[in-house]
Amino acid sequence: MAPLGLTLGPVLYLWDDQRWRDFYFRMADEADVDTVVVGEVVCSKRDHFHQDSLAGVIERLTAGGKKVRLASLGLVTLERERKAVRRLAEQDEFEIEIGEIAALAALGGKPHAVGPLVNVYNAATAKVFAARGATSICLPPELPVASIEAIVRGAPEIAFEVFAFGRVPLAISARCAHARIKGLTKDNCQFVCGSDPDGLEVDTLDGQHFLALNGVQTVSSTCQSLIADVPALQAAGVSSLRLSPQVCDMVEVARLFRAVASGQLDPAEGLAALADAYPQARFSNGFLHGAPGHELVA
């Protein structure tokens, strides 16, 4: 069995530039991951925040032995967003991870990766992307392991990745609930999502933790953790695991996943240790087991 790779997904939240740069510098220097995806996926209004740091971050990651991928936006409606996607698709220095299909035309068949917000639910769809240059696909987080296995079997030419750690992206809208809750609109949002670097909790009227807001994106309240499911994912033929940055010790998260993937750490012990790396998190893996996504199935 080929060893499982680790991919650090893009930071989905609006982090201030210093936090963002420091995070990537530390990951570049200390984290045992193979690939790092960098770029704004959620909201194009955030684009300018890291423009000045981006080149330095990419350089540091590359120097740290990481393969760098550039992510494109998940929901593209504006003209300037289309242009930005096209620019990203046309550059040849780094591989692009597409956040939606708009990028395909401009890519013109060039090798690329497909991100988890693109709907790939079966091998036939994976093959549509493969025929147009996709070499790896991060599958939608809601897929059960039986589907993952069937897709991998049906499209062996592609390397499949699974969303293994982080609050799960559940929905995206043109409307910004995060701004709305603060009495603002998207056009005049004052970047309020920046005050919630790990997401803003949405509870039910009965006090249950349920969801979290990240600008126009809604994520799960729980943190998906497939660390105890690593053997099942390996058996299903998955090529790599995606770790999505949260406000926690991501170097340690990567270390634990690597240890479990290489058989040096028991999966159940890995899950227990993960709780120390991200103490405020409640973990879930229900989607993988065909159960409600918020559940933790032993």
Added chain:
Amino acid sequence: MELICPAGTPAAFRDAVEAGADAVYCGFRDETNARNFPGLNFSRDELTASVAFARSHGVKTLVAINTFMRAGNEALWESAVDDAARAGVDAIILADLGLLAYAAERHPELRRHLSVQAGAANADHIGFLVEAFGIKRAVLPRVLTIAEVAAVTRQVACETEVFVFGGLCVMEEGRCSLSSYATGKSPNMQGVCSPASHVRYRKDGAEMVSELGEFTINRFPANEPAGYPTICKGRFVVDGEDGYIFEDPVSLDALSHLDALQAAGVSALKIEGRQRGRSYVAKVVTEIRRQLDAADRSATPSGDTLRRMSEGQRTTEGSYDKRWR
């Protein structure tokens, strides 16, 4: 502009045809469509009979096969496409790229529409699908302003269709797993959002509590009707304050924008509501037909007929109003 009307049953289908639909859309009685609710939808024979009825009235039949093929069960979706072709439908409405590829290869002559569930919100996305799979029409997501609808319509080499009335997705369609997170049933794979099997109403003192799976979606005082627990229309608590944080329990009414949508070059207007009863279909289709046919639309206010038919009896212009965002 064509008027595209919903039908969840053969009886509603006939009502829609007689009330003035230019085309009626429906789905098979299984997971292949996004309104997979108990007691709804069409058998193969019912579809064939409905196509004949529609055709005798000069009305088209469109079949929504607009969920995503569950890996390992692709045959269910592929046979839906084959059977729709055999029934002689005028078009199929698809979202899954693998299924689009299948339909384009096996039934090249069968007209393919892109479902709103594909979440194609820009001209490059749609343009790619026109080129790759020969789609003839794209149903646009309910996240675009009218100016954006106009721009997309101008830039793509296929027709566009937009929603004008009915239930409103706040999230981009086809990319929402809020309901799967709460219930384990996926809108994309099983065709159900907030499935009735996971809905519970519970009395708590004077209040009625609506739940989806384990989660409270809303609480209603005794004098208020308890709404259906759709997550994006629920009431939640953020920062200690409760409210409808995603959207109020409203539905879409964009009829005041008919002239603008026509000027934008939109080919077809869609009414949501295959899960709604016959009286909804008959009344809504009749009223919207009347407004579409009126020479001077400014003289035909939408009025109460439609508002009474909408979810929570309240409506919004949704994303067509730029302030919605």
